[in-house]
Amino acid sequence: SVLENYSVLQSLWETCYECTKDYVICSRIIGVKTQMQSFDVLFGVSLGYEILRHTDNLSRTLQKKDLSAAEGQHITELSLTTLSEMRNKDSFDTFWESLNNKLDDLDVSEPRLPRRRKMPKRLETGNAPPEFATSEKELYKQMYYKALDLVMSCVKERFDQPGFRVYRHLEDVLLKSVRCDKTFKEDLDFILDFYKDDLDKTSLLSQLETFTSYARNNLCDPSTVSVSDLVKSVCQISMSPTSRCLFSEIVTLLRLVLMMPATNATSERTFSSLRRVKTYLRSTKPQERLNHLLILHIHWDATDALDLCAIGNDFVSARDSRKSIFGSF
Numbered sequence: 315s316v317l318e319n320y321s322v323l324q325s326l327w328e329t330c331y332e333c334t335k336d337y338v339i340c341s342r343i344i345g346v347k348t349q350m351q352s353f354d355v356l357f358g359v360s361l362g363y364e365i366l367r368h369t370d371n372l373s374r375t376l377q378k379k380d381l382s383a384a385e386g387q388h389i390t391e392l393s394l395t396t397l398s399e400m401r402n403k404d405s406f407d408t409f410w411e412s413l414n415n416k417l418d419d420l421d422v423s424e425p426r427l428p429r430r431r432k433m434p435k436r437l438e439t440g441n442a443p444p445e446f447a448t449s450e451k452e453l454y455k456q457m458y459y460k461a462l463d464l465v466m467s468c469v470k471e472r473f474d475q476p477g478f479r480v481y482r483h484l485e486d487v488l489l490k491s492v493r494c495d496k497t498f499k500e501d502l503d504f505i506l507d508f509y510k511d512d513l514d515k516t517s518l519l520s521q522l523e524t525f526t527s528y529a530r531n532n533l534c535d536p537s538t539v540s541v542s543d544l545v546k547s548v549c550q551i552s553m554s555p556t557s558r559c560l561f562s563e564i565v566t567l568l569r570l571v572l573m574m575p576a577t578n579a580t581s582e583r584t585f586s587s588l589r590r591v592k593t594y595l596r597s598t599k600p601q602e603r604l605n606h607l608l609i610l611h612i613h614w615d616a617t618d619a620l621d622l623c624a625i626g627n628d629f630v631s632a633r634d635s636r637k638s639i640f641g642s643f
Contacts, residue, residue, distance in 0.1 A: 316359055324350055324421050353417075353425040357454055360413060364400070365465055368393055372469070382541045383482045384489065387473055394466055401462045406455050425450040480508055484571050485541055488564070491522040492529040492539055498522070505567075518563040525564055541571060587611050 316323065327347040334340050349355050372393040376386055399405070417424065430446050447453035472478075483501040490498030502522075506515050529539065532547065545568055591607050592599060599607075610617045626643035630636045 317363060320350070320356070320416075320420055351422055353423055356416065356420070356422050357413060357425075357457070360409070360416075361458060361461055364409065365397070365461060368396055369465060369469070380540065380542045382489075383478065383485050385540075387482065390469060390473055394469060397462055397466050397469075401459060406458050409458065410451060410454070425454065427453060480505075481571070483508075484567060487522070488541065488544055488567060488571070489539065491526050492544065494526060494530075509570075513563060513566065518567075521561055521563050525561060544568065545572065584608070584612055 324347065327343050327350070331340055331343045331347075334343065372390060375381070375389055416422070427447060427450055432444055447456065483504045486501040487498050487505055490501065502515075502519070506513055506518075529544075529547070587608060591611055592604055623643040626640070630640045630642060
């Protein structure tokens with residue numbers, strides 16, 4: 315929005331300055347106007363838009379509650395590939411040319427090199443002479459590359475954590491066994507070494523082979539099955555004690571997967587909804603009522619599907635005295 319209305323905002327500051335009599339507000343308006351006239355601000359906003367439109371799309375996708383760790387890592391690699399393709403001379407030349415074209419229509423100063431400043435001796439490392447950018451384009455090219463490197467390293471760091479690797483192996487054991495991929499034994503060895511006495515290797519290996527046959531006969535397409543599909547399937551067959559005993563180790567694996575979800579967006583939204591339900595005007599709400607309202611608010615899709623007339627009739631039919639008060643719905 316700032317990029318699309320850059321010239322409008324610049325003229326808006328002049329109008330606001332003429333209409334404002336408060337000297338504090340006037341000084342702030344002058345400061346914002348001066349900043350927007352510098353090339354650094356236009357360069358930063360434009361570069362931020364080019365980078366964050368990819369990372370924002372990745373962030374929205376990673377917040378899906380049914381997303382698995384393998385799918386999350388796959389789409390992250392796609393986004394990283396897109397960002398890495400932006401880190402080349404041709405992409406920067408196109409970006410630099412688009413910025414220069416905007417200068418003709420905007421009240422923005424031309425890019426210029428900063429004053430050369432020598433680093434203090436106490437901060438110098440080595441005897442090499444200091445290096446300075448030879449041109450404006452070369453200076454901003456270094457900033458362009460540095461911003462892309464910083465974003466890509468931050469994204470990679472999120473998926474290069476010990477806990478995520480354990481979670482990924484848990485998912486791969488289940489999904490690869492269903493898809494008849496023999497490489498799941500490598501993931502199985504990692505899981506057994508990590509959880510040690512919590513899992514029985516012999517029983518788990520036998521149950522995985524049995525579960526492969528079950529998935530082949532009961533799941534539509536094992537090649538496209540997800541972890542949520544496995545959870546629903548195992549929950550259905552584990553209702554009886556016999557079935558639960560047959561897949562006891564797999565149930566343990568699924569419990570571990572559910573305890574460490576690939577995305578915590580759902581739980582974060584739960585905490586955010588607390589502020590919307592329990593406001594300052596509703597601070598005396600008892601805990602039991604608050605829990606009930608939060609359940610209705612968080613699971614809004616199930617709440618909207620409720621038949622209010624049927625619920626009202628059940629409430630009225632519970633006592634004869636209610637019929638004379640409420641009637642029927």
